[in-house]
Amino acid sequence: MTEFDFMTRIDRSKTNAIKTKAQEDEQDLIPLWIADMDFVAFPELQETAHSYADQQIYGYTYAAHTLFDAIQYWEEKQHHYTFDKEAIILVEGVVPAIGLAIQSFTQKNDGILINSPAYPPFARTIELNERKLFRSPLIEKEGLYFFDFVEMEDLFKSGQIKLYILCSPHNPGGRVWTKDELFKIGKLCQKYHVLLIADEIHQDLIWDGTEQHSFNTLSPEFKNFAIIISSATKTFNLAGTKCAFAIIENLDLRKKYLHQRLVNNQHEINSLGLMMTETAFRYGTPWLSALKAQIQINLSYLMAELTHKTAIKIMKPQGTYLVWLDFSSYGLTDTQLHQILIKDAKVMLNKGSSFGVEGELHARLNLASPYETIKTGVDRLVNTFGK
Ligand SMILES: Cc1ncc(COP(=O)(O)O)c(C=O)c1O
Numbered sequence: 001m002t003e004f005d006f007m008t009r010i011d012r013s014k015t016n017a018i019k020t021k022a023q024e025d026e027q028d029l030i031p032l033w034i035a036d037m038d039f040v041a042f043p044e045l046q047e048t049a050h051s052y053a054d055q056q057i058y059g060y061t062y063a064a065h066t067l068f069d070a071i072q073y074w075e076e077k078q079h080h081y082t083f084d085k086e087a088i089i090l091v092e093g094v095v096p097a098i099g100l101a102i103q104s105f106t107q108k109n110d111g112i113l114i115n116s117p118a119y120p121p122f123a124r125t126i127e128l129n130e131r132k133l134f135r136s137p138l139i140e141k142e143g144l145y146f147f148d149f150v151e152m153e154d155l156f157k158s159g160q161i162k163l164y165i166l167c168s169p170h171n172p173g174g175r176v177w178t179k180d181e182l183f184k185i186g187k188l189c190q191k192y193h194v195l196l197i198a199d200e201i202h203q204d205l206i207w208d209g210t211e212q213h214s215f216n217t218l219s220p221e222f223k224n225f226a227i228i229i230s231s232a233t234k235t236f237n238l239a240g241t242k243c244a245f246a247i248i249e250n251l252d253l254r255k256k257y258l259h260q261r262l263v264n265n266q267h268e269i270n271s272l273g274l275m276m277t278e279t280a281f282r283y284g285t286p287w288l289s290a291l292k293a294q295i296q297i298n299l300s301y302l303m304a305e306l307t308h309k310t311a312i313k314i315m316k317p318q319g320t321y322l323v324w325l326d327f328s329s330y331g332l333t334d335t336q337l338h339q340i341l342i343k344d345a346k347v348m349l350n351k352g353s354s355f356g357v358e359g360e361l362h363a364r365l366n367l368a369s370p371y372e373t374i375k376t377g378v379d380r381l382v383n384t385f386g387k
Contacts, residue, residue: 002290005040009370012038022348029342030377033350035171035322037237037368039294042287045236048279052272061271063090067278071245074232074281078204079214081228087249089257090269092242094201095121097229098165101197101246102129104260105253111160115147117324117355117362119171119199126165134161137358138173143315145173149184156192163195168215169202172324172355172364174317176210179218186215186222195253196226201244202320204235204288207296210318216249223249227257233273235288236280237368243273291368295321298367298374305378310385321368325349328361330385337361345384347377 013020019031019038041049068085075081091097098121106112108130114122116135126133136152138145155161166185169176177185189196198215206212216223231244248254261267299316302323306312313326327337334353341347341363352362367374 002293004042004287004290006290006294007370007372008040009373010038010040026342026346026348028346029348030346030373030380031348032366032369032374032377033348033364035234035366035368036239037291037321037366038370038373039237039291039368041237042284044279044283045238045276048275049272052275058271060268061274063269063274064278067274070278070281075214075230075247077285079212079217081214081217081247083216083223083247083249087247087254089246089248089254089261090274091229091244091246091261091266092269092273093233094199094229094231094244095125096266097244097246098122098197098199099125099129100257100260100264100266101195101227101229102126102131102163103264104256105195106131106162110162111155113152113155113161113164113194115145115167115170116357117172117352117359118165119167120354122165122167123356131163132160135356137356138170138175140315143313144318145170145175145315147177147181147185149188152185153188153192156188156194159192161192161194163197164189165197165199166215167199169200169206169212169319171202171320172322172350172352172359172362173315174320174322174324176206176212176318179211179213182213182215183218186218186226189225190221194225196222198226198228200228200230201234203230205292205295205321206319207292207299207317212319216247225250225253227253232277232280232284236276236284238273238276238280241273241276242270243277294371295367298369298371299323301371301375302365302367302378305382309382309387311387312381312385321366323365323367324352325363325365326361327363327385332361334360337363340384345380347380 228247315324349363352359
């Protein structure tokens with residue numbers, strides 16, 4: 001038994017939670033979609049939120065040096081990544097931090113590469129900034145995604161790619177890239193002078209048998225062209241409090257990024273986000289261990305039920321609390337699939353096609369809910385898609 005609460009089911013519909021918004025129309029839906037968790041925050045986080053409320057005055061604040069210490073502490077302890085405090089640049093979110101990098105380091109019509117399927121805001125942010133979007137589809141082999149190094153090198157060689165966005169671990173596939181794979185990516189970027197953004201927001205949620213490597217730990221040379229972006233908000237479920245960070249070791253890149261942050265007036269971070277991030281990194285380790293155990297229990301139930309009782313093909317995640325499900329064997333159209341999920345199964349998942357064409361006839365399921373919620377959702381999938 002864990003000392004932490006992963007059982008209580010909170011009614012989030014009263015809190016304007018995006019996850020439960022669709023229930024205004026379909027009350028009986030089980031929401032297993034958007035990537036946040038339905039678990040209560042650990043006690044120190046709740047105390048921090050209360051202490052913020054108790055301040056009674058909610059004006060402008062600055063980031064305490066202890067927050068930077070906490071970020072360094074976490075990155076070193078969890079990921080063996082050490083860097084100077086000056087390399088840390090706070091931004092309100094990981095997606096905004098990626099947008100800022102796009103604006104800082106590329107010009108209109110420059111090419112930016114992502115691997116597909118991809119977390120939807122990558123493509124959106126590239127296109128809305130009027131950069132040219134290139135996708136290199138991942139190759140699926142034995143239930144895992146792999147890079148297509150040949151295609152990626154061809155694209156780099158063509159000279160069209162200025163920036164590459166690496167999702168590490170991968171959302172939606174849950175792939176944790178190996179040291180060799182990451183090293184190869186780094187060498188390619190180095191060879192063709194491509195800047196790299198490593199979105200490592202899911203880096204703390206890694207399952208047994210796999211090892212996560214923060215990109216800049218692979219080679220000191222990579223620090224010259226790689227920008228690491230992460231936050232405490234995925235691991236500790238603080239997305240609404242808005243606080244993330246970029247780590248930029250190369251001084252020229254850092255200066256450009258800081259300048260663009262000021263141009264955009266993005267240098268002020270949510271006061272509560274600053275406090276919650278520090279508490280999460282300082283006190284979160286025991287809760288994180290317990291969380292991982294709970295997610296594994298949820299995953300085991302899903303694997304056992306869906307593997308044996310349905311024809312849904314499951315990409316078993318090596319990391320992240322997300323599961324990529326392939327419904328292509330049912331002979332449905334994409335529209336039919338998602339209608340059936342909502343109207344018959346009454347389970348709300350993320351549409352696979354929003355991650356790119358490779359995601360058609362797929363859906364992404366979020367395991368980070370109390371066991372009873374996951375069980376109900378999985379049982380409904382079995383009832384609807386049972387063999
Ligand atoms: C890969 C990835 N990056 C970024 C984000 C969101 O980051 P933020 O809310 O800090 O913008 C998510 C959320 O699910 C994600 O999966």
